[in-house]
Amino acid sequence: MSVRVRFAPSPTGLLHVGALRDALHKFLLARHSGGTNILRIEDTDRTRYNADSEKEFIETLHWAGIDFDEGPHIGGPHAPYRQSVRKEKGIYAEWIQVLLSKGFAYKAFDTPEELAAMREQQTANKVNTGYFGGIWRDATPSQVAEAEAAGKTYVIRQRIPRDTTIVVEDLIRGRIEWDSNTVDDPVLIKTDGMPTYHFAAMVDDHIMGITHIMRGEEWISSAPKHVCLFEAFGWDKPVFVHCPVIVGNDGKKLSKRHGATRVLDYKAQGYLPHALKNFIALIGWSPGDEREAMTEAELIEAFDLSGMQPSPGKFDIDKLKWINGIHIRGVSASELVSVVLQYVCDEYVREYWTNFVEESPMPGKAPIVGTDVLAKLDKIASADSAYVASILPMLQERVVTLADFGDGAEFFFDDLPSMDQKAVDKWFKQEHVRGLFSRLLADIGRVPCSVESYDALLKQYQVDLSLEKLGPIVHPVRVALTGKTAGPGLFELMAVLGPDRMKVRLERALELCV
RNA sequence: GCUCCGGUCGUCUAGCGGUUCAGGACAUCGCCCUCUCACGGCGGAGAUCGAGGGUUCGAAUCCCUUCCGGAGUACCA
Secondary structure, three states, X not given: OOOEEEEOOXXXXXXXXXXXXXXXXXXXXXXXXXXXXEEOEOOOOOOOOOHHHHHHXXXXXXXXXXXXXXXXXXXXXXXXXXXXXXXXXXXXXXXHHHHHHHOOEEEEOOOHHHHHHHXXXXXXXXXXXXXXXXXXXXXXXXXXXXXXHOOOOXXXXXXXXXXXXXXXXXXXXXXXXXXXXXXXXXXXXXXXXXXXXXXXXXXXXXXOOOOEEEEEHHHHHHHHHHXXXXXXXXXXXXXXXXXXXXXXXXXXXXXXXXXXXXXXXXHHHOOOHHHHHHHHHOOOEOOOOOOOOOOHHHHHHHOOHHXXXXXXXEOOHHHHHHHHHHHHHOOOHHHHHHHHHHHHHOHHHHHHHHOOEEOOOOOOOOOEEHHHHHHHHHHHHHOOHHHHHHHHHHXXXXXXXXXXXXXXXXXXXXXXXXXOHHHHHHHOOOHHHHHHHHHHHHHOOOXXXXXXHHHHHHHHHXXXXXXXXXXXXXXXXXXXXXXXXXXXXXXXXHHHHHHHHHHHHHHHHHXXXX
């Protein structure tokens, strides 16, 4: 039987990394096995539904390259894929009727106040809280008829069998058992007629032929209810896969104080979608061998549920940075420019940096201002594309995120880049430097503009000055040309800069040598 | 409180009764490469496998107990 899995978000907020991981697992499993990846919108909670949120989900998933074979946006054999629409079609009403008639569900007329009082009572007596029957589980038909006639509102609850053991076979954790007397009767249909997750998701999973119910481990305690539902209907049970969650450094659920949780913020910070996926896949899963950085195809090929870990994993930003660097280095020279340009021009990336301000990790140092980051990035976007194409590859192996290209490339675009004063103090005061600069100034016009010729030229200076090392030549020139002490290879950078740009900078440097 | 789940270097993990006084990766430290910074290469430090008992010739791996962490305990998902 072919694998069918579904990503079923409830559009109530931003798409964070935990949800992306959920979507990724299903995407990977479906693609690995040649199965079907389904998108289903679970919008049964009308009080929390948020249309912007749905837009956020679609945009994020699209960026991440996680696609679907069936869903509200593309249709499919089990349309509609939106639970609010399915409810209107009467799908849940039809199936709850089956349960009611078989005696696996019942109407309960308790008011919210009565339920609150019951819970209070249970807490005081230190017993399980929850609805284990109340007066309605075993009410007579005439009591129910009377309440209905009186116009009382009701919910429909699932009748969990008593005095038995409920077993959930979980693919990752194995057999999990519950004493059915510890499982309360969940609401299946709310007063407003909408189904709850417990009901809608299971009914849809069955109808849509879902083979693997993959979800976060926070669902484990509800799993016995779901198993009972399948048994009440007499349906074949899918495979339950309760995946470990991603937690913060303190072992608690990931939240804002652990850093960015919104997936789009990782996009804005300059992480490649595949790098994020590669990294997230590695939390709680391993291919079984020692591979870590993998291409998309390798990841799909390697993904297997047997490699899933039962324990929660922490989000280690350093490892994400490492893996992002690897994937940036893997971008071909022909694609690099468009990858960076697309990043710089992206609407959300710009919005993110425009509003970004963060205290510097070093006390006393200036805060990191997003608009500065953006300004540097914009220099790339507005420069001549051939020039940019010659610059970017030099930076490729020195960069961690796409945002770093802005800082790394800045000196190429400024006629007079800002100078690192400490570097000036260190190098420009040396005796040979003034002569070095004027000689270079004279030579750059007559020597070919190429890596080889500049290499030969500066090495000739070294010989002429009888210097033991190349450093005293290279370092001052680098500072004169770039304002910095670190960066791409000097000869390469000179060849890209060309004689005209170098001339202006060397003249300025000469003035600084006093 | 009750019910479940989890527990191998700081972090992500390999490990499925012996070939492991535990392998890889990130981070960290050192060396090499070298015009700098990176990249890359090599090496070091870092886990008595949460703890205590068993079972066994032999346990991180099986059993029991215990501790710690987490989740659920909604007419939210």
